[in-house]
Amino acid sequence: MSLFTREMACQELVELVTAYFDGSLSRADRRRFRAHISGCDHCTAYIEQMRLVIEGAGRLTEDDIEPNAREELLDAFRGWSEGREAD
């Protein structure tokens, strides 16, 4: 590792978590990111929190965000099957 590689500060790391998850960091930055978390429990906890945010968001069901979705689907399906019978 280059002597000139600047160490990553915690405050910089928190801005790069999504890029890290998406695999879009440069190789140098990914190396600095990993080097940092290998020695920083706080940032490890922070990254875990971000992972839990994603996991939690993924558990929101259609019912949480679209209470009418099922009705809409049923309506559309009724319209469709009536249309077919008419053909």
Added chain:
Amino acid sequence: MLHVAQMFVRDRATAEEVVQETWLAVLNGIDRFEGRSSLKTWLFRILTNRAKTRGQRDGRIVPFSSLAGAGGEDDEPSVDPDRFLGPDSRAPGAWAAPPRAWPEDKILERETLGVINMAIEELPEAQREVIRLRDVEGWTPIEVTDALEITDGNQRVLLHRARSKVRAALEMYLNPDVAGGTT
């Protein structure tokens, strides 16, 4: 689906119509579905195409891409700067008020999920739509940039802002003593 449609059209009623039309198109065209993409991708491609056409016809003035850049959000820090040591300290930028570990099962409790849902609702529109597509619906970055016609970097910035704010809201709920700061 309704949320996605609403990004392109003027009002909820129009979005509802577009969703209905999409389901009909899907049901009528299911024989032609070749399985080269996932059914979900195919369905949302039909939805966004229809919604875009409809939005253009009705003259919805603001395309999502301009919304995404608006709001002067460029310098929003992910975490309150007061949580880090200042430039004159021994370790500038290191945690002063570090985050705590969260138990996974606590996150999946109904009430906690409610906090997440509410935090998402309160986000600025562009951030809200991107986090819904990426994290709630599980879309890939490419699916999002295609549907919303924004750059990869743009969707990532919006997603990161969104996730960071949801995290902060969760921390306020789970560890108010850490997150509370001055308020």
